[in-house]
Amino acid sequence: MTDRRRINGPSEGTTPPVFASAVVTKPTPTRAPDSLRKIFLKTSLTPPATGSAFLELPSPAPYPNSSTLKITASVYGPRPLPSSAAFSPHARLTAELKFAPFSTPHKRRGYVRDAVERDLSVQLQNALVKSIKTGAYPKSGIDVFITVLDCEGGLDGDDDEGVEVGLMGVLAGAITCASAAVADAGIECVDLVSGGVAALVKRPQNSDAMDTDGMNAPMLVLDPSPADGYQILSAAVVGYMAGREEVTLLWTKGSVGILDGEEDELDLLMDGAIMTATAVRLVLNEAVKERMLLGLARSKGKLKEDGGGDVAMSS
Amino acid sequence: MAPSTLTTLISPAELSYLRSSLALVPPIRPDARTPTQFRPLVAEIDILPSTNGSARMVWGDGGECVVGIKAEVEPTEPTSYGKRRNWVEVGVEVQGQRDDDPLGVFLGMTVGESLLTPTSTLTERLVITPKFHWKLYIDILLITPPLSHPATLLSLSTNLALRSTRIPRLISESDEDPIFDDDWDASIPLYSITSQLPPITLLVVSVEERNIFFDPTREELSVGDCVLAISLASSPAHDAPKVIGVRTLESGTGGIAADAKDGVVAASIGGVKRRVIKRIIKESLSVGKEVFESLQGVVDAN
Amino acid sequence: MASSTTPPVLSFPPQTFQKLSPSSYLLRHLQSTPPIRPSGRSPNVFREPTIHTNSLSHAHGSAVVRTGDTAVVCGVRGEILSLTNGEGKAKGGVVVLRSSEDNDEGFVGEEDGGEGELRARSLIVTNLELGTGCSRDYHPGPPSDFAQTTTSRLHRLLLSTTSLISPESLRISDTHATEIETKAYWVLYIDILCISLDGNILDTAWASVIAALRSTRLPRAYWDADLEAVVCDPDLAKYTGLQLGQLAFTASFAVISGVGDDGKSVILSDPDEFEESVCEESVMVCIKEGGKIARIEKGGGLACGMEGLGECVHRARNRFDVWERLVKSALV
Numbered sequence: 001m002t003d004r005r006r007i008n009g010p011s012e013g014t015t016p017p018v019f020a021s022a023v024v025t026k027p028t029p030t031r032a033p034d035s036l037r038k039i040f041l042k043t044s045l046t047p048p049a050t051g052s053a054f055l056e057l058p059s060p061a062p063y064p065n066s067s068t069l070k071i072t073a074s075v076y077g078p079r080p081l082p083s084s085a086a087f088s089p090h091a092r093l094t095a096e097l098k099f100a101p102f103s104t105p106h107k108r109r110g111y112v113r114d115a116v117e118r119d120l121s122v123q124l125q126n127a128l129v130k131s132i133k134t135g136a137y138p139k140s141g142i143d144v145f146i147t148v149l150d151c152e153g154g155l156d157g158d159d160d161e162g163v164e165v166g167l168m169g170v171l172a173g174a175i176t177c178a179s180a181a182v183a184d185a186g187i188e189c190v191d192l193v194s195g196g197v198a199a200l201v202k203r204p205q206n207s208d209a210m211d212t213d214g215m216n217a218p219m220l221v222l223d224p225s226p227a228d229g230y231q232i233l234s235a236a237v238v239g240y241m242a243g244r245e246e247v248t249l250l251w252t253k254g255s256v257g258i259l260d261g262e263e264d265e266l267d268l269l270m271d272g273a274i275m276t277a278t279a280v281r282l283v284l285n286e287a288v289k290e291r292m293l294l295g296l297a298r299s300k301g302k303l304k305e306d307g308g309g310d311v312a313m314s315s
Numbered sequence: 316m317a318p319s320t321l322t323t324l325i326s327p328a329e330l331s332y333l334r335s336s337l338a339l340v341p342p343i344r345p346d347a348r349t350p351t352q353f354r355p356l357v358a359e360i361d362i363l364p365s366t367n368g369s370a371r372m373v374w375g376d377g378g379e380c381v382v383g384i385k386a387e388v389e390p391t392e393p394t395s396y397g398k399r400r401n402w403v404e405v406g407v408e409v410q411g412q413r414d415d416d417p418l419g420v421f422l423g424m425t426v427g428e429s430l431l432t433p434t435s436t437l438t439e440r441l442v443i444t445p446k447f448h449w450k451l452y453i454d455i456l457l458i459t460p461p462l463s464h465p466a467t468l469l470s471l472s473t474n475l476a477l478r479s480t481r482i483p484r485l486i487s488e489s490d491e492d493p494i495f496d497d498d499w500d501a502s503i504p505l506y507s508i509t510s511q512l513p514p515i516t517l518l519v520v521s522v523e524e525r526n527i528f529f530d531p532t533r534e535e536l537s538v539g540d541c542v543l544a545i546s547l548a549s550s551p552a553h554d555a556p557k558v559i560g561v562r563t564l565e566s567g568t569g570g571i572a573a574d575a576k577d578g579v580v581a582a583s584i585g586g587v588k589r590r591v592i593k594r595i596i597k598e599s600l601s602v603g604k605e606v607f608e609s610l611q612g613v614v615d616a617n
Numbered sequence: 618m619a620s621s622t623t624p625p626v627l628s629f630p631p632q633t634f635q636k637l638s639p640s641s642y643l644l645r646h647l648q649s650t651p652p653i654r655p656s657g658r659s660p661n662v663f664r665e666p667t668i669h670t671n672s673l674s675h676a677h678g679s680a681v682v683r684t685g686d687t688a689v690v691c692g693v694r695g696e697i698l699s700l701t702n703g704e705g706k707a708k709g710g711v712v713v714l715r716s717s718e719d720n721d722e723g724f725v726g727e728e729d730g731g732e733g734e735l736r737a738r739s740l741i742v743t744n745l746e747l748g749t750g751c752s753r754d755y756h757p758g759p760p761s762d763f764a765q766t767t768t769s770r771l772h773r774l775l776l777s778t779t780s781l782i783s784p785e786s787l788r789i790s791d792t793h794a795t796e797i798e799t800k801a802y803w804v805l806y807i808d809i810l811c812i813s814l815d816g817n818i819l820d821t822a823w824a825s826v827i828a829a830l831r832s833t834r835l836p837r838a839y840w841d842a843d844l845e846a847v848v849c850d851p852d853l854a855k856y857t858g859l860q861l862g863q864l865a866f867t868a869s870f871a872v873i874s875g876v877g878d879d880g881k882s883v884i885l886s887d888p889d890e891f892e893e894s895v896c897e898e899s900v901m902v903c904i905k906e907g908g909k910i911a912r913i914e915k916g917g918g919l920a921c922g923m924e925g926l927g928e929c930v931h932r933a934r935n936r937f938d939v940w941e942r943l944v945k946s947a948l949v
Binding site for chain 1: 420585597
Binding site: 006008010011012014015017020046047048049052059066070072074076096098100101102103105108113145147150152153 | 672673674675676679686688690692693694695696697698699738739740742743744746748749750751752753757759760765768769772804806808810812813814815835836838841846847848849850851890
C-alpha cells in the first residue's frame with residue numbers, strides 16, 4: 001500500500017546497491033578491550049523543546065567500518081495530559097525512538113515505527129522512568145523523542161555467528177542522551193541515568209595470553225562496537241544511576257554462565273556494563289553542569305534585559 | 316501513552332497492603348502460593364493437525380494460549396544482507412489488542428531473541444541443502460489474555476509447540492532441489508531428545524530485596540521493585556539451565572510503595588542494586604530446572 | 618471611600634504580553650525607532666546559517682544546516698530501480714532512452730529539463746519529517762498538513778523550478794551492447810529531518826537539500842550481463858558526484874501590515890516561528906545563479922505591492938550570495 005501522505009519511490013521497488021566484490025573482511029580490533037570511546041554530549045540544541053540533547057560516539061575503526069552513532073533527544077513537559085487521558089496521580093512518561101531513514105546500513109528504514117523501534121522505545125521508557133520524580137507532576141505528561149540519525153550497524157539480529165550489539169549501543173546512547181535532555185528540561189529527578197554496554201567475546205587467536213586456561217575463557221570488552229569485529233558470545237546493556245548505585249535496566253543476550261559463590265560470567269558482564277555506564281556518567285555530568293552554568297549566566301542577563309522594559313504595554 | 320500492561324484498578328491503600336504482605340518474611344501472596352509456585356495450568360500438544368507442531372495451554376485464571384508452527388521451504392539467498400534471523404518469524408496476536416501493541420511487540424521480540432541465541436544451533440538444523448532452508452513461522456495467539464502478564468504462559472506454550480514440531484525427511488541429494496518423504500511417521504523432530512531444548516522465559520518480580528516471586532499476577536507486578544524476564548536454555552546433558560537473555564520490564568511505576576521514613580505513601584522510584592538482580596537470576600535457574608522437568612512430563616505424557 | 622484613586626495601571630512582563638496579544642506585541646516592536654523584531658533582528662536581517670556536509674556514515678550524501686534555532690539534517694541515499702525485472706519487463710521489454718529520443722513512453726523531452734522522466738519513474742523521492750520532537754506542535758506519526766505542503770513545495774522546487782538534477786546522471790546503461798540501453802536508474806531518496814524548528818523551515822530545508830545533493834557521491838554502477846543485474850564498484854576512487862544544474866536558493870518573508878499610522882507594512886526577512894504564527898501574508902522568492910528569478914510565491918494578504926516585491930527580490934539576491942558562498946565553502 002502506498003503512503004498517500006508522503007512522496008513515494010517507484011512502485012516497482014528499489015534495491016540498495018550490490019557491490020561486485022562481496023568479500024566482507026571482518027575487521028580486526030584496533031583498540032584495547034577496556035578502552036572507552038570519547039563521547040560528545042551537548043544539551044539544548046533544540047531550543048523549542050523544554051529540554052534537549054545531542055550525543056555522538058565516534059567510530060573505533062577506520063573506513064569502511066567508520067560509522068558513528070548520532071542521537072538527538074528532545075523532551076516536552078511536564079505538560080497537561082490530553083483531556084481524553086484518564087486521571088493519573090503521577091506524571092506519565094512516554095519515550096518514542098525512531099531511526100532516520102538514512103541511519104542504517106543496507107536497506108533504508110521506513111517512516112512508520114517498526115517492532116524494533118517500539119521495543120527500544122519501551123525499554124528506554126523503563127530505564128528512564130525510575131529516575132524521574134513522577135509523583136511531583138500529577139496529571140502531567142512528559143514526552144521524550146529520540147531520533148537516531150546515524151548508527152553503527154550491527155542491527156541484523158543474532159544468529160549462530162554471534163550476538164549483535166548494534167541495538168544495545170543505540171539503546172545505551174539513547175538512555176544517556178535522554179537523561180541529559182530530561183535534566184536540561186529541569187524535570188525533577190532522583191539521579192541521572194547513563195547507559196553502558198559490555199560484551200564477552202571469543203578471545204582472538206593471536207592473543208598473547210600465556211595460560212592455556214585463559215585461552216578458552218571469553219574476554220570482556222567494554223563499550224563494544226559492531227565495527228570492532230569481535231565474535232561476541234554475550235552482551236549486556238544497563239541503565240545505571242551511578243549516584244544511587246542502582247540499575248534501572250538490564251538487557252542481556254547470549255548464553256551467560258552462572259556459578260555459585262565465585263565471580264562468574266554474569267558478574268563480569270554486568271560489572272563491565274556498569275563500569276562503562278559509570279564512565280559515561282562523567283560525560284553526562286559535565287554536559288548537565290555546563291548547561292546549568294550557562295543557564296545561571298543567562299538568567300542574570302535576562303533580569304537586566306527585563307528591567308529595561310523594551311516595550312510598554314500601556315497604549 | 317500506550318495502555319500499560321500494569322494498569323490496575325485497585326486503590327493506593329490496597330496496593331500498599333499488597334506490598335506490605337509481599338515484603339513480609341515469609342511473604343504472603345494474595346493467592347497463598349509459595350514464592351516459587353506457579354499457578355495451575357493445563358497443557359496439551361499436537362492439537363492442530365495442519366501444522367508442523369502446536370500446543371495449547373490454559374491458565375487457572377482463564378488465560379489461554381495457542382501456538383502453531385509451520386515450516387516452509389525457502390531458497391537461501393547467497394547475497395542477502397539479512398542474516399539467519401529472518402529464518403524464524405514470530406507473530407504474536409493478543410486478542411483485542413492492536414498488532415503494534417507494545418505487549419505483543421515485547422513478547423515477539425523475547426521469543427525471537429531467545430530462540431536465535433548463538434548457542435541455540437536452531438538455524439543449523441533449519442538448513443536443508445546449501446541452497447535451501449526451512450523458514451519457521453511461529454504464530455502465537457493469546458485467545459483470552461490472562462489477568463497477569465502473559466510472558467510465562469506464552470513462553471511455555473511456545474516451548475511445547477517447538478518440541479512437538481516435526482519436519483519432513485529429505486530424500487533428495489544435497490545438490491538437487493529438495494524432495495521430501497511424504498510419510499509423516501518418517502519425519503524428524505526439530506528438537507530431538509539429545510539436542511538442546513527450546514528456551515523458556517520466566518517472569519520474576521522482586522519486592523524489597525529479600526523476596527522474589529515467580530509467575531507474578533498483575534497486582535504483584537505493580538508493586539514490585541524490579542521485574543525481569545529471564546530466558547533459559549537447557550539440554551538434557553547439562554542438568555543446570557543456562558541464562559540466555561534477560562530483559563527488564565516496567566515495574567512499580569504504577570505502584571505505590573510505603574515510605575517508612577515519613578509514613579506517607581509515595582510513588583516508588585529508583586532502580587535496584589545489582590546484587591538483587593544477581594539473586595533473581597540465580598534463583599530463576601533452580602526454578603527453571605523444575606519447569607523444564609515438568610514440561611518434559613507433558614511431552615512424555617503425549 | 619475615596620473615589621479619587623487613579624485606576625491601577627495594568628502591566629505585564631513582556632512574555633505575558635507576547636502570549637496574551639501576540640500581534641500587538643509584534644507591532645509594538647516594529648513601531649519603535651529603528652524598528653526591531655522581538656528576536657533583536659532588524660526587519661531585513663536573515664539569521665546566520667551554518668552548513669556541515671557528509672557527517673552521516675550510511676548516506677551517500679548529507680548535510681546539516683542550522684539557521685538560528687531552526688536546524689535540519691538532510692540525507693541522500695541512492696537505490697537502484699531495475700527495469701529488467703518485474704514491471705519493466707511486463708511492459709514490453711527494456712525502454713530505450715537516449716538523450717535525443719526521450720519521447721518514448723510519453724516523456725516530454727529535454728525542453729522540460731528531464732522533469733517528465735524524473736516524475737514518471739519517481740526517481741527523486743523527497744520527504745520532510747517534522748515528527749522528531751523538533752517543536753511542540755508536531756508529533757511522531759503520519760505527516761501533518763504543514764509537513765505535506767512543505768514537502769511538496771520542496772519537491773516542486775527540485776523538479777520543476779530549478780531542474781537541478783538531470784535524468785541522464787541517474788541512468789545506468791549497458792555500455793557493452795551495440796545500442797545504449799538504459800537497464801536501470803538510480804533513485805535518490807532525499808530525506809530531510811527537522812531537528813529543531815523555529816520558523817522558516819523551507820529556506821533551511823532547501824539549502825540542506827542543495828548541500829546534501831552536492832555532497833552526494835554514488836558508486837560506479839554498471840550492468841553485469843552474466844549476473845543480469847546492476848553491480849556497483851566498491852572502489853571509492855570511482856565514486857562520482859551528481860551532475861547538478863545551476864544553484865538556486867529560496868528566501869522567505871513575512872509581511873506585517875498596519876505598522877505605521879499610515880498603514881505602512883514591514884517586510885520581515887527569514888521569519889521565526891513566532892512571526893510566522895502572527896503574520897498572514899508571506900512571500901517566497903527563489904533566485905537562481907546570476908540573480909535570475911526562478912519562482913515567486915505570494916499569498917495571504919494584499920499589503921505587499923510591486924515595491925514590496927522588488928524589495929523581496931533584492932533581499933533574496935543578497936541572501937543567495939550568502940548561501941552560495943557557504944555551500945561552496947562547505948564542500949572543498
